[in-house]
Amino acid sequence: MNIQTAAAARYAKGSVILHWLIALLIALNFVAAWVAEDMPKPEKMQVMGNHKAIGLIVLALTVLRIVWRLMHKPPPLAETLKAWEVALAKVTHAAFYFLMLGIPLAGWAMSSGGSGGKPVGIFGLFAVPALPVGSDKPTVGMFHEMHEIGATLMLVLIAVHVAGALKHRIIDKDRQALLRMTMRP
Numbered sequence: 001m002n003i004q005t006a007a008a009a010r011y012a013k014g015s016v017i018l019h020w021l022i023a024l025l026i027a028l029n030f031v032a033a034w035v036a037e038d039m040p041k042p043e044k045m046q047v048m049g050n051h052k053a054i055g056l057i058v059l060a061l062t063v064l065r066i067v068w069r070l071m072h073k074p075p076p077l078a079e080t081l082k083a084w085e086v087a088l089a090k091v092t093h094a095a096f097y098f099l100m101l102g103i104p105l106a107g108w109a110m111s112s113g114g115s116g117g118k119p120v121g122i123f124g125l126f127a128v129p130a131l132p133v134g135s136d137k138p139t140v141g142m143f144h145e146m147h148e149i150g151a152t153l154m155l156v157l158i159a160v161h162v163a164g165a166l167k168h169r170i171i172d173k174d175r176q177a178l179l180r181m182t183m184r185p
């Protein structure tokens with residue numbers, strides 16, 4: 001394979017930027033939720049305020065990413081991939097998009113109901129209104145449950161996704177696989 005063909009099989013620049021920006025923000029949000037758990041109330045409120053803002057930014061960026069994805073075809077998959085690898089990648093990617101929308105939406109609904117309709121501040125810049133959901137315990141509890149189960153599922157997906165990427169790089173010694181989600185030098 002010459003350099004020209006090798007370099008051609010990459011995602012569009014916008015897809016690459018959105019992939020890594022969203023991945024970073026999701027990782028930050030897991031860390032924020034975990035560290036907030038053991039904090040005293042005022043600090044916890046502060047950290048969870050940032051968690052909510054970051055989560056809503058992930059939601060907005062994901063909508064943008066899905067629109068972008070519909071407008072930019074991904075590079076064709078390597079012909080050397082086995083059918084099960086293609087199927088697993090497709091299912092994992094689709095489930096990622098579902099959870100990248102579902103987790104923040106459930107969080108937003110939980111926060112809206114739990115606070116009795118308080119808007120979510122985005123780093124003091126502006127506020128996102130609450131969703132019109134009930135503030136009774138079962139409703140808030142249901143969104144909490146969805147948020148938590150979604151986040152747990154996402155951890156499983158991240159493990160599968162990263163294991164897949166490393167398998168191509170380390171076991172199959174395929175340098176191109178990871179480079180697909182990078183920008184041209």
Ligand code: HEM
Binds near residue numbers: 019023024069097181
């Ligand atoms: C929270 C973390 C992450 C999320 C939510 C995520 C999500 C996604 C999604 C949805 C796609 C499919 C893109 C599309 O075709 O529309 C994708 C592709 C990809 N991701 Fe991630 N990702 C994450 C972290 C990572 C990490 C840590 C790595 C590297 C170790 C990685 C490497 C890749 C690569 C190489 C592709 C391209 C797959 C292909 O060749 O088709 N991702 N990711």
Ligand code: HEM
Binds near residue numbers: 033034107109
């Ligand atoms: C990238 C998106 C997000 C991820 C990955 C994420 C992940 C998590 C995780 C792992 C927890 C701890 C598990 C639990 O106790 O439920 C949590 C808790 C929480 N999240 Fe999120 N979250 C996201 C977005 C949001 C958004 C957008 C909001 C609200 C606007 C939100 C509000 C909350 C609240 C209020 C809690 C604490 C629940 C409690 O224990 O009382 N999250 N989140």
